[in-house]
Amino acid sequence: MQQDPHLIEQLAASNIRLLPLRPASQVMQLERLGSFHQSRLSFMRTLVRRMVAENWQVSTPIFDLDDQGYGTVVYQVEAKYGTFSFVLFSHYLDPEQRNDRVIANQWDLTMALCEGTVGPEQLDFLRTNVPKQEAGRVDSRVLVLSRANRSARTFDYVVDELAQGRQPNVDVIAEVGYLYRTTAAYGSGKLGMADWEKVRTKHRDFARPFAAEMFTCYMLRHFSMQQADYLAAQRSPETAVNLHLDIKRYLGIGNSTGLGMAPFLINHPLLINQWIEMRETALATAVVASETGVDRETMARLDMATQRVIQHLGEIITADERQSNSNVVVREELQALHLWLQEQAAELAITHYVWADLIQYAEQHWHIETQEVINSMLIELYPDLVDGLEEQMGAEESQQITPEMSVSELLAIIEDKYDWALAIDFSKHESVGAFWYRSEEKMEPRLGQTNIDMGMEKEMPLGIGRLVRECYDCIQDYSKISPSQNVAHFIIKNPTFSGIVARMQTMAQSRYGDIRENLVHSDVLPIYLLRCKLSFFGVSKFDPRSRLWVRNTMFQGAPLISDFGQAIVDDWQFPIKPVLTTQ
């Protein structure tokens, strides 16, 4: 979709600080962050745009599977700037051993994304170590390590149907959405892999946050469909057919995400701030683009997107009551938006309607998740204006003390930027009713109940609000005795606060700062943290299994490798059931 080039220039020239960005007090509430949906800036979206536009070439130098689908596959990827190998091992797994938890130690598939080509010696090394995952060691030629389990509900069904010459029922596919679920994708130097700094500086193809991890999941998706075709042909060569291309596009990769992801958001506040600032900048850009009014064609595109989301949400099956109710409400409200657009679009185009009014109306009348769906759709309307922001999703993550700052200035900063933390009454039992710790089992982060569960003395420092409160009280006492002293002197007297002081001083300089939630409250909902991060990954179909973990799908609706290099409209967000066409 082409936008007015003058408008693009005008917006590009405008300083981000002039854009009507939403305030941190609104955006950084955990419930809102947990209501985000994917956007054009989500990492899967940007990766797919890049692969399609640059026409990455994927060949298969090794496809060595037996008639059960077990064996080794190596894909060679020619990206724009480099060559990579995606190495996959398919193993027999006793269904009793199939477990999506981090603590599992066997999987149907294990995978590694490697730089360059992989020779026989390296392949042997990978075959020894990759299937062990955390119990193995790899080296700096490996960028990502991952594993996946088959869907008990779809995999055999799809293969059986294809073997008998039939396409699987789309309704059955829609219930699940994938053939395999990935349960982890490790990168950034874990288990001996290449550091993120190496990936960022040496491999431009993956020099954006989580690009290599997302690519690994994309290749898993490709394999899952290729393996299904292969097994059907092995089982019944006379009758087997390949999976329909429209079903292939509709299939994604399942994902289970648990508490392991939650500490990331707290331990990388500058990065999270950057992601959110870019998303908010995209939204503000859409608002500014409408300042002279929205034309009918753009209204029509919003209406089409609205109808698509209504259908998408209606096709989600979740047993989670909160999510299910939310989906119902969001659909009803979007239906109202759709009817309004149908009835009023012509009039609105004449009267120079602006998106700021729609956003305001949604904030005043509609569910928080409806608001954020609308925001994602508005961003979608202006690809030429917002897509460039995808290059700014990284951040330098160093936190530093500003030692020359006076303690009175630090107190003022805390009162200004951390007013949300000071407003929490930590004397209440429920305000400190939970604690985070690492388990001996694979160092898995877990949430315990204060004074009930073991391990409080080994608590992880994720309760930022409480740390802020403790530090603030200490500084107040100190400033009564030494009012003219600076932060350096305060730290020498109170060295245990150096970490939280560095964090507060650093985050005070960012636009959005810390997530505004008491993460040690008894009723904390970690699932909002997971959903926030997953929205930036670009997943869809959130299916919470408890307040601690969520299932979702990745790349559902995305173009296939065979689509690379084609003129594809980048509109695969909010995937909906396909209506099969003749191939």
Next chain:
Amino acid sequence: MKVSKNELIASLKKAFEGLGFRSGDYQDAADMVVWLETHGFDGFERLQAALIYLNATKPIHAELVQEDTHNAVLDGRGTSILLCGSEAVDLVRSQVMLGSCAAIELFDCYNRSFIMQRLVKAAQRNYAFIAYWRQLDYCVKVSIEAGAALPEYQTFTITEVLEPQSLRVFCGTSLEAIEKQYALQLQFGTLLETYTGEEMIACYQDSLEGGIEIDEALWRTLDDLVTRVLVPSTDSSRAGAGGS
């Protein structure tokens, strides 16, 4: 065996936490060790020496014992720079006022080479530093210009009586300003050796490309320390991870 930088930092942070370091301290200490190792200064050897002390005592920080407008003295109380290096560098930085430099002396402290990473990090905020200390029978001088990414590391013969476990740090807006203000205190003997920024960056690039070689016994020692921050798993705690 080889490990990545990120992996090493993550392991060191938890290991220092296991030794009783608090948030902030364990991050800084991990950064110091990794910087020295990846820039060719035997960070692991120095860490092993530090661990003997750190394992035998609770974390101790330095105390401010004397101070005027631009000069301060800190008593390290026998602790490691891994625990008090950040405070020392922050203090001297905070004393740099318009047009004037500042100096601190830190005595009775160990593992002083680790101070280099703190100087490099603080130099990013446009402060220049010179630090020196006695190491065996020679003097180590580290200098870094304001805004520079890497220091210059030199060794000299000893010409003045230096306390064996003391460290002096000078800070200003430029090396020239420091050398001008503290000319008398910055007299060194005969230059013995210079380790340049180019050599450091080459070492760093190698570790980034191929990983960081670490002795397996040290890696196991770190693993053992990490276990101190882990909580035994129970059926109840598994439920606290979400169930399956």
